[in-house]
Amino acid sequence: MPIILAQTDTTVGFLSQNREKLYEIKSRPSTKPFIKVYKNFKSFLQDGNRVINSRKNLVRRSKKTTFIINNFSFRVAPFTLNSQILRDSSWFYSTSANRSSERFSREFCESKADIIIEDINGLVEKDSSALIKLNRKKKRKLR
Template sequence: MVKLQSTARFSSIEMPVLLTQTDTTVGFLSQNAQKLYEIKSRPQTKPFIKVYKDFKSFKQDGNRVVTGRKNLVRRSKKTTFIINNFSFRVAKIRLDSQILRDTPWFYSTSANKSAESFNRDFCESKADIIIENWHSLSEKDASSLIKINSKKRRKLR
């Protein structure tokens, strides 16, 4: 449920942590990776997935995909890609939220403590903003994980 169509109310929260249903499962989204590391109690050596709202935002961020793999990335659904140790996903925003529509990318992680399952009370206590629709928040399967380069692709998950 999105209770507000404007982000003006949240202008005092500099880089909020959002709790929302992503294209795959319930997730924490933020542009501040440090906050996500603290919430998840996760080692700093393990990077987060960067989720882009569309392929145009991905390219504007200075990223590129080798020519033979562009269609794979553009047409994929519920798939995370790794190129040169950079993990990303292009996911369409399905919720009616101004915050999600206005932000070109977020760091993303599942909404739980590291190596544990989804706990709604824990997640609500750690999130600055909760974005939820009538389907509620539900834990589902994680995205597929594919490592790609110019010569081959390898499915990791």
């Protein structure tokens, strides 16, 4: 699976279904997991994931929010770019398009990406998603 450089709902990101290639590009420890981005809530459920009933609407309707349930981080975010490769896949591992702990560098990103998907607005570094940890009893905002 190729490494895709694209504008996500939050910031510029690398998307791929190959986790190992993303670890290599980011020079990131393999103990630090990636966010799994689903194109819709139905894809999230079809992947074998579950959310308790009292939290389903929160996850389904959230915008620019990443959730952590039992050390599994995910986001439900429709791909807004009109690209066949994004429409054909129901999920991707996602990470910000930069070296670990550094700012966005277009040269670095273009050298590492196999496919670049860009619209008229270009690639713009924006704020990262909100991060909420969910469990049965409570939710806690981490970022």
